[in-house]
Amino acid sequence: MSEVTIHIEVCTDNDAFAGSSDIELTRIVQDAIQHINTKKCVSRKLFDINGNRVGQIKSYVDLERYDND
Numbered sequence: 155m156s157e158v159t160i161h162i163e164v165c166t167d168n169d170a171f172a173g174s175s176d177i178e179l180t181r182i183v184q185d186a187i188q189h190i191n192t193k194k195c196v197s198r199k200l201f202d203i204n205g206n207r208v209g210q211i212k213s214y215v216d217l218e219r220y221d222n223d
Contacts, residue, residue, distance in 0.1 A: 164209035170202035
């Protein structure tokens with residue numbers, strides 16, 4: 155099995171995170187991890203409940219590729 159590195163970036167400075175930001179952040183991360191693949195690298199944009207882009211998730215199957223990004 156390959157080694158997988160997962161990188162998640164989320165910006166939490168918009169209205170979707172007002173109040174209980176933990177709930178929205180949890181929703182975004184739960185949705186994002188469904189797309190992780192241990193056989194190929196993945197890069198996806200992340201969106202809040204309102205449809206605004208708030209970040210990205212990238213997974214790398216090996217560290218050499220991660221180091222070159």
